[in-house]
Amino acid sequence: MVDSKRSTDEWQSLDRDHFLHPFTNYKELNAKGSRIINRAEGVYLWDTDGRQYLDGMSGLWCVNVGYGREELAEAAHRQMRELPYYNAFFQTAHPPAIDLAQRLGELAPGDLNQVFFTGSGSEANDTVVRTVRHYWSCLGQTDKKIIISRQNAYHGSTMAGASLGGMQFMHEQGGLPIPDITHIGQPYWFKEGRDEDPGEFGLRMAQELEETINKLGEHRVAAFIAEPIQGAGGVVIPPDTYWPEIKRICSHYQILLVVDEVICGFGRTGKWFGSNTYDLQPDLMPIAKGMSSGYLPIGGVMVSDRIARVLTEEGGEFAHGFTYSGHPVCCAVASANIDIIKRENIVETVASETGPYLQKRWRELGDHPLVGEARGIGFLGALELVADKKTMGTFDKPGETGLNCRENAFNNGLVMRAVGDTMIIAPPLVLGKSGIDELVTKARKSLDDTLAMTST
Numbered sequence: 001m002v003d004s005k006r007s008t009d010e011w012q013s014l015d016r017d018h019f020l021h022p023f024t025n026y027k028e029l030n031a032k033g034s035r036i037i038n039r040a041e042g043v044y045l046w047d048t049d050g051r052q053y054l055d056g057m058s059g060l061w062c063v064n065v066g067y068g069r070e071e072l073a074e075a076a077h078r079q080m081r082e083l084p085y086y087n088a089f090f091q092t093a094h095p096p097a098i099d100l101a102q103r104l105g106e107l108a109p110g111d112l113n114q115v116f117f118t119g120s121g122s123e124a125n126d127t128v129v130r131t132v133r134h135y136w137s138c139l140g141q142t143d144k145k146i147i148i149s150r151q152n153a154y155h156g157s158t159m160a161g162a163s164l165g166g167m168q169f170m171h172e173q174g175g176l177p178i179p180d181i182t183h184i185g186q187p188y189w190f191k192e193g194r195d196e197d198p199g200e201f202g203l204r205m206a207q208e209l210e211e212t213i214n215k216l217g218e219h220r221v222a223a224f225i226a227e228p229i230q231g232a233g234g235v236v237i238p239p240d241t242y243w244p245e246i247k248r249i250c251s252h253y254q255i256l257l258v259v260d261e262v263i264c265g266f267g268r269t270g271k272w273f274g275s276n277t278y279d280l281q282p283d284l285m286p287i288a289k290g291m292s293s294g295y296l297p298i299g300g301v302m303v304s305d306r307i308a309r310v311l312t313e314e315g316g317e318f319a320h321g322f323t324y325s326g327h328p329v330c331c332a333v334a335s336a337n338i339d340i341i342k343r344e345n346i347v348e349t350v351a352s353e354t355g356p357y358l359q360k361r362w363r364e365l366g367d368h369p370l371v372g373e374a375r376g377i378g379f380l381g382a383l384e385l386v387a388d389k390k391t392m393g394t395f396d397k398p399g400e401t402g403l404n405c406r407e408n409a410f411n412n413g414l415v416m417r418a419v420g421d422t423m424i425i426a427p428p429l430v431l432g433k434s435g436i437d438e439l440v441t442k443a444r445k446s447l448d449d450t451l452a453m454t455s456t
């Protein structure tokens with residue numbers, strides 16, 4: 001058992017000595033020491049010094065139903081006692097995986113009726129690369145391998161996930177991307193299109209897909225992958241013209257549409273999936289995060305009937321899989337999580353009540369002197385911090401103001417994330433109106449504190 005009596009200092013020192021954190025500058029962390037979180041309930045976290053935080057990020061965009069759900073602990077406990085592990089290789093299966101697969105087929109848009117289970121979103125996107133290339137080769141189109149993605153996209157951190165992603169700083173460290181992955185522009189109007197009408201900018205960004213297909217040759221392009229809203233890239237909400245044009249292009253050319261729902265899935269945008277919000281019919285749909293509300297690691301790729309049929313009829317053995325594909329305990333918890341979302345009408349509440357309220361209150365922050373734009377949809381929000389509100393001028397040291405604001409938010413009892421100088425939120429979907437008021441008040445106080453630092 002974990003020794004819960006250690007002091008914060010003791011934890012920090014052990015942490016420094018032994019624990020290499022993900023996405024962390026070790027030198028900076030060691031100079032400062034981690035915040036040690038040891039408890040959570042509802043929408044709140046506590047650290048080992050007893051300080052309370054409103055979790056404006058749902059952990060990492062995943063704790064959709066909030067913390068402290070007995071029902072999920074019960075589901076895990078029950079499944080662990082009954083069948084803690086078995087695999088689905090070599091013609092076996094077990095009830096929790098079959099049950100979850102059926103539920104997902106019912107929830108997912110259109111004819112996405114089959115699922116390949118993984119342990120995470122990154123593994124889901126590795127599975128996308130394998131599936132898409134296998135699919136075309138089953139149809140005799142062995143040259144159709146290239147996957148088009150977007151700059152600043154996030155699709156995970158495995159070699160294929162990071163390659164699909166469009167994060168330059170990740171590519172540089174890993175000798176990435178792997179072959180046959182290419183990136184087009186992103187529909188980030190505030191950063192890249194402000195001198196253009198948003199609608200025209202959205203169209204132009206979508207048409208980069210068509211230009212790239214034509215340049216590379218349709219016979220070589222296997223798929224286009226995109227998040228409905230780029231999350232880790234900074235909550236990039238495309239102009240209204242963007243997705244309809246992408247849909248037109250995808251239906252005109254023989255290429256698969258892969259919609260990465262790892263963040264948008266399970267209610268984040270006020271519908272079950274971002275694909276519902278933007279009226280998309282994906283051929284493949286990676287999911288994870290909110291699928292189990294983060295209580296246990298699980299992900300998957302939803303696959304359309306058309307693709308599943310080809311894999312079944314023509315594919316022979318699919319030489320791909322993970323020891324924990326369809327882990328029974330993770331599946332049982334994911335099913336119980338879906339039960340909660342349905343029973344408590346969480347998606348409907350975000351759509352009709354709390355989502356609109358959060359968006360109204362969040363946009364009020366747009367009047368703050370540091371904020372160039374306040375945007376959002378459903379339970380996602382972003383603030384663009386600017387040095388000069390009139391010219392939308394950026395800061396001399398990019399990223400510093402964002403980090404200061406994140407730090408100030410922590411000190412004010414709110415977890416917000418900084419992507420450069422963009423502040424983002426993705427609160428638990430169970431946050432109520434008074435919690436939203438608290439979030440916005442704390443965010444404003446943090447902006448004030450940050451402004452005070454920049455003007456001295």
Ligand SMILES: *Cc1c(COP(=O)(O)O)cnc(C)c1O
Nearest residue numbers: 120121122154155156260262263
């Ligand atoms: C987080 C994320 C992933 C990767 O999921 P992991 O579970 O961290 O591997 C993939 N796609 C998107 C859109 C994500 O936000």
